[in-house]
Amino acid sequence: NAGVTQTPKFQVLKTGQSMTLQCAQDMNHNSMYWYRQDPGMGLRLIYYSASEGTTDKGEVPNGYNVSRLNKREFSLRLESAAPSQTSVYFCASSVQTSGARWETQYFGPGTRLLVL
Amino acid sequence: GESVGLHLPTLSVQEGDNSIINCAYSNSASDYFIWYKQESGKGPQFIIDIRSNMDKRQGQRVTVLLNKTVKHLSLQIAATQPGDSAVYFCAERKGYSTLTFGKGTMLLVSP
Numbered sequence: 001n002a003g004v005t006q007t008p009k010f011q012v013l014k015t016g017q018s019m020t021l022q023c024a025q026d027m028n029h030n031s032m033y034w035y036r037q038d039p040g041m042g043l044r045l046i047y048y049s050a051s052e053g054t055t056d057k058g059e060v061p062n063g064y065n066v067s068r069l070n071k072r073e074f075s076l077r078l079e080s081a082a083p084s085q086t087s088v089y090f091c092a093s094s095v096q097t098s099g100a101r102w103e104t105q106y107f108g109p110g111t112r113l114l115v116l
Numbered sequence: 117g118e119s120v121g122l123h124l125p126t127l128s129v130q131e132g133d134n135s136i137i138n139c140a141y142s143n144s145a146s147d148y149f150i151w152y153k154q155e156s157g158k159g160p161q162f163i164i165d166i167r168s169n170m171d172k173r174q175g176q177r178v179t180v181l182l183n184k185t186v187k188h189l190s191l192q193i194a195a196t197q198p199g200d201s202a203v204y205f206c207a208e209r210k211g212y213s214t215l216t217f218g219k220g221t222m223l224l225v226s227p
Contacts, residue, residue: 004159033214040124040219041219042205042216042217042218042219042220043160043205043217044217045214045215048214058214090159090160104150104162104165105162105215106162107152107159107160107161108159109158109159110157110158110159
């Protein structure tokens, strides 16, 4: 199993450009998440999808949209990139079966985004 | 402990020493805690977890201690190796809510 994969690994954008970050997991997990990680700060949740067909806002959703394409794939879109969105973006997944409160999340390798 | 600002707290140890990394969590109602390891340029990697009905849990070379009275979590690494050098951070969750992550501590292991 590859676990959680993310593409691209690196990206440079100009202010105002758009792009989509891709994430896929092959662990048959129900829940998927997008985080951003900035220097000196912990991981902050952007959006998550508790199950296929549902998405919810996290702590910092402004400027982002998501799509849960199917059970395996969860994409993050920046419609009009801003320098403040320069960050490392991580996708994660968890099993999240009914009644399961004790499940951890498994992370992908990250996408490093620079917005000029 | 947790960081303020841009610089992570750093713990420097010699190879073979035992390391203790601390985390002060924020929510007294949190009932599930996880430690992650993040190597440079990589995603966070699960190390060990603990539920609030426990005060200690052991894994391979790692032990997590939970003190709910003072909202404190620690990760002990036995016989620390150079490969343990990384940023370690804790995460907490209350019930079915999403995880809240700490800012991390950098562990540097010298040969």
